[in-house]
Amino acid sequence: MVRIKNYNFIIILCLIISLSSQGCENKYPEGTNIKIEVDDGLDHLFFLPNGYQEHREKEWPLILFLHGMGERGNNLELVKIHGIPKISEKTDTFPFIAVSPQCPIDHVWPDQAMQMDLIALLESVIDNYQVDKDRIYITGLSMGGYGTWSLLSERPDLFAAAVPICGGGIPGLEIPDSIKDVPIWVFHGGKDKVVPPDESEKMVRAIEKIGGNIKYTLYPDANHDSWTRTYENEYLYEWLLNHSKVN
DSSP, X not given: OEEEEETTHHHHHHHHTTTOSSOGGGGSOSSSEEEEEEEESOOEEEEXXXXXXXXXXXXXXXXXXXXXXXXXXXXXXXXXXXXXXXXXXXXXXXXXXXXXXXXXXXXXXXXXXXXXXXXXXHHHHHHHSOXXXXXXXXXXXXXXXXXXXXXXXXXXXXXXEEEEESOOOOHHHHOOGGGGGSOEEEEXXXXXXXXXXXXXXXXXXXXXXXXXXXXXXXXXXXXXXXXXXXXXXXXXXXXXXXXXXXX
């Protein structure tokens, strides 16, 4: 586990080791989720894909993952239970840099403070790693689905595509016209009693109303867990990688 004072630690580290040919981003191993605790910001899991160090000239797609309500707190092991952290370590070929922050127990992702912390974390990674700025994606489940809608609405310029799962939002407040150019793929379970499908469907209707690029998958027999089959579907990642801000 790595503890840092704030997101600017990488810049300080770079100054210290500027004479080293390895560079500051060689700090972490590939193919595993590293726990990073910070004193000023969001604790998070950080994943570098295999081949990152070897292909130093390459820019890599990045995926930001927002967990659900049950994984809040100060134990990063909880963030590994579902979604991108779980999937990324199942294969040697997961092609994304992955950032999976943990929401404090007294907050939810749509809170303005959390939105600002997420943007700060994301921008720090973009500034300090070989990130393809045209292929940055966001996804989240349940509370993280709400957070995905919120952050996408706050900063649609950051993302090439979004995948909110069993989430929702407030269409009248969270649908700026600039969001219509971001491809969005929404997933929900038809029998979800925790977050009813209408929470996703009202957002889908709002995006359709402004002529947005959106698709919606409803699993008729699924309950709240509509994320497992979604994140295990290899086509999801092909779909993401097919979208870039330059096309």
